[in-house]
Amino acid sequence: MPNSTFTKILGWKRAVVDHMATAGAVLAAVLVIAPLLAIFIYLVARGAGALSWAFLTHAPKPVGEVGGGMGNAIAGSALILGISCLIGVPLGIGSGIYLAEYGRGKLAILVRFIADVLNGVPSIVMGMAVYALVVLQQKHFSALAGGFALGIMMIPTVTRATEEMLLMVPRSIREAALGLGVAEWRTVLSVTLRTALPGVITGIMLAFARVAGETAPLLFTAFGNQFWNWNLNQPTAALPLQIYTYAISPYDEWHQQAWAGALVLIVTIVGTVAVVRLVTNRGVMKGTS
């Protein structure tokens, strides 16, 4: 039998260690949440002041002139993101369908692995590769090249979401459709994919939120532009690019505009993510994101 003083001391030490561990974990949680709050407070405090109707609708003015905005960059971002969705969503859903419905054996394993690889490609390297693939062929920077780079970056997320959601659809539903004589392709599209649609849309929105703030892949593809541009083959402004240019500039007015641009960007992205979280937490697709 250990003597009682010994156990008492041991128990006391263990209790202290336990409390210290708890305190440590709480401290870590607070320290992680603090910068997030700080970033949001600064974004709102600095950005809201410079935010105006003119900011959202006008192109930048030359340095020194008052006014001007990021309207062209917001429009350019919308254009580039539209192109990227046109590329990323069909390819992503298609590969997801392939993996879930037809993918067995070595090819499927390879496709999954490569999708993971694609997900891990640093965004700046993606920009460089698309520069070589598209910009060098076209001989100039363009919205198309920017959209292409972001579209490729969307594929892995969309593929994975589609595959996981399709695999969650009960097999009996497929069999019921096939049993009624519905063609296989029609079953996949109108029954299986339709059932999994909320989850697939969640995946698409997460992919969108991820690429919407990407700057590095646009540096050598969309390049940026101080003016309005709707031509897909011309250099185009994008909101993240404009924020970057303005943030590293030496002018105070431009810094103000960078904060306002950042506020617009973060509201878009966080809005998208929040909507996804609200929908997924409703129970239908719990645990998907």
Add this chain to the structure above:
Amino acid sequence: MGSSTANRTDMLRVPKKAMDPPPQSASQAIEFPRVKRGAVGPGLRIADRAFRYAMLGCALSVLAIVAFILLELILQSRLSLHAFGWNFFVHQAWDPVAGDFGALPFIYGTLVSSLVALAISVPLALGLAVYITEMCPPWLRGILAFTSDLLAAIPSVIYGLWAIFVLVPILRNYVEPWLATTMGWTGLFTGAPYGIGMLAAGVILSIMVIPIISSITREVLTAVPRQQREAALALGATRWEMIRIGVLRNARAGIMGAIILGLGRALGETMAVTMVIGNRPEIAKSLFAPGYTMASVIANEFTEATGDLYLSALVEIGLALLILTLVVNALARILVWSVTRGMPASTHAQ
């Protein structure tokens, strides 16, 4: 085609039998062979096949894209590969005018800034993950998880913006002078406290990788069977002892994977780092000194590179960065998978 296709689609073959209508009357029985092949109709069979090939095409396009990326990077960097060989990675000069290029300062900057980031973020991320999964009241759990996921959604350029105008002044005015007086003897914290430099890059990177490390750690901790916790508690362990013996020890490999995944993200991170690291290709012992990373040299100099060799050297840095992150990510995935295997979160890996 043939047996391999049949093998792959055996799941879809089963219901096909159900499509054959049972022969109920004589007239249908006579038509049976025709119906058997044509229940779907020749046109529909073609449609099915076309659809399947279209989906296969989508999947193959992913392979093609990755192949093209690798091919282009190798093609574009061959000039520099020929000119410098392996020496490129241990050579310290970066002189565009003389055409003398070496990647060592950038490799050094990338590794050091990422390691500083890990040193700060690992304890915090693990603490947060342990708090969320094991300690916090249920109502707070969702809020904390959501908040840390939001950190992951903030774009790099916004972190950079915040770092320039908020973090760097704080470092310059308070943190760096304090570090210099208390820990200056280590040699890591000497020189003028500019604010901008390796330390600032490491700190902003650490904020960016915390959500990644902590969300994967959370997944790994949740995967540890409940019985492990109950067994530890039943033996009289305190809560911390239960977490240490019952949970963390079982999740070691997965936590390691989460950390390495965070490292993978830090290595390739571009914008925020470029905005605060100082962008000077030098190797300095002090963390206050400016540095340069592989990603940020590409971001800064790629569009301005004059001369084929200069461009080629930058592409080679990109190629090296790609290979580095791929190796790191693959290692991390294997480790995470070894712990969460069989969990619903990773059904695709079956």
